[in-house]
Amino acid sequence: MFRYxxxxxxxxxxxxxxxxxxxxxxxxxxxxxxxxxxxLTIPEEVREMIKLSLGLGEPFHIRYVRWLEQFxxxxxxxxxxxYWDVRIGDSEQRLRVRSWSTRAxxxxxxxERLPQTLMVVGVSYMVAILIAVPIGxxxxxxxxxxxxxxxxxxxxxxxxxxxxxxGTVLIVIFSVxxxxxxxxxxxxxxxxxxxxxxxxxxxMIMPVMVLGLFNAAQLSRFMRSSMLxxxxxxxxxxxxxxxxxxxVVVLIHVLRNSMIPVITVIALGLPATFAGAIxxxxxxxxxxxxxLLIGAIESADIPTVQTVTFIFAILIVMFNLVADLLYGMLxxxxxxx
Numbered sequence: 086m087f088r089y090x091x092x093x094x095x096x097x098x099x100x101x102x103x104x105x106x107x108x109x110x111x112x113x114x115x116x117x118x119x120x121x122x123x124x125l126t127i128p129e130e131v132r133e134m135i136k137l138s139l140g141l142g143e144p145f146h147i148r149y150v151r152w153l154e155q156f157x158x159x160x161x162x163x164x165x166x167x168y169w170d171v172r173i174g175d176s177e178q179r180l181r182v183r184s185w186s187t188r189a190x191x192x193x194x195x196x197e198r199l200p201q202t203l204m205v206v207g208v209s210y211m212v213a214i215l216i217a218v219p220i221g222x223x224x225x226x227x228x229x230x231x232x233x234x235x236x237x238x239x240x241x242x243x244x245x246x247x248x249x250x251x252g253t254v255l256i257v258i259f260s261v262x263x264x265x266x267x268x269x270x271x272x273x274x275x276x277x278x279x280x281x282x283x284x285x286x287x288x289m290i291m292p293v294m295v296l297g298l299f300n301a302a303q304l305s306r307f308m309r310s311s312m313l314x315x316x317x318x319x320x321x322x323x324x325x326x327x328x329x330x331x332x333v334v335v336l337i338h339v340l341r342n343s344m345i346p347v348i349t350v351i352a353l354g355l356p357a358t359f360a361g362a363i364x365x366x367x368x369x370x371x372x373x374x375x376x377l378l379i380g381a382i383e384s385a386d387i388p389t390v391q392t393v394t395f396i397f398a399i400l401i402v403m404f405n406l407v408a409d410l411l412y413g414m415l416x417x418x419x420x421x422x
Contacts, residue, residue, distance in 0.1 A: 097403075097406065101398065105153060108148075108391055111181040112391050117185075155191065183388065184389045185380070185387065185388060185389075186389075195269065195396065198373050201372060204373070205289065205371060206358050209294075210297070213298070217304035218308055218347075223236075226309070237371065247364075250395070252295045264285050269369060270372075283377045295368075303354070311345075311347055312340070316335075353408065360375075361373045377389065
């Protein structure tokens, strides 16, 4: 499995390079001007100097390399400089692809906001899995029961209702009417003691549950369907004929095989959750990567949009690899030799 993982990682490098080139080229061709938001009284020569300071006076391939360098370390950069005959600069001057709207390094802006997004998305996805797997297992084992029908109805409603509507309803109920939870996520809050920890938990409840319940609705349906497919297999009847108890048959044999297709949904759904968090961050005013992307799109901040979009692409490729590796752990029939 280790050699397979290494091969996949090596194959992922040219894949990501092609994706990065497409993202950079498409957005670079978009009509945009970093000086469009500046006052009209600024002379034209000053505007040209600003564009040159942002690297817009350089050829396309130089700008692409400078944009790509923010994802790399010094050794790959040295190879690029040697092969392309391009002087990128010393280590102190690297990572200087700047946002057009804030003039700050884009990678620094993302690093500043990424912890908030990771906290909300990570916790919400864990909540979704913890809710979806038990519901899917029980619904399949007790097919057409009241629990199954209620779970199916709630899942359909949860998956059909968009997160911006669910978030607004929760704010109206728990913030406006009841006053239990804050409607705005304070990203400057620091956990220092138990009381500050409670405050952090309270402000995370609504955004986490909005994303968690939306993902749980989808995952529980996949879990139920996969369990039903395996409950009627020959190995299940054989296990029962050998005298195995029902919990062992369901929770060990059937659940393990049923998780194989669900792993794909879970692994590929996590990057999609980052994209879905864009709307949720807007609703609860979370100063995360999603809000950064929306602000960059509104202000035509091309370098920031390019970088955030490519990070989403990296997540999708990496979690594809994670899903493939988990297959081998769950299904002994799968070999990577």
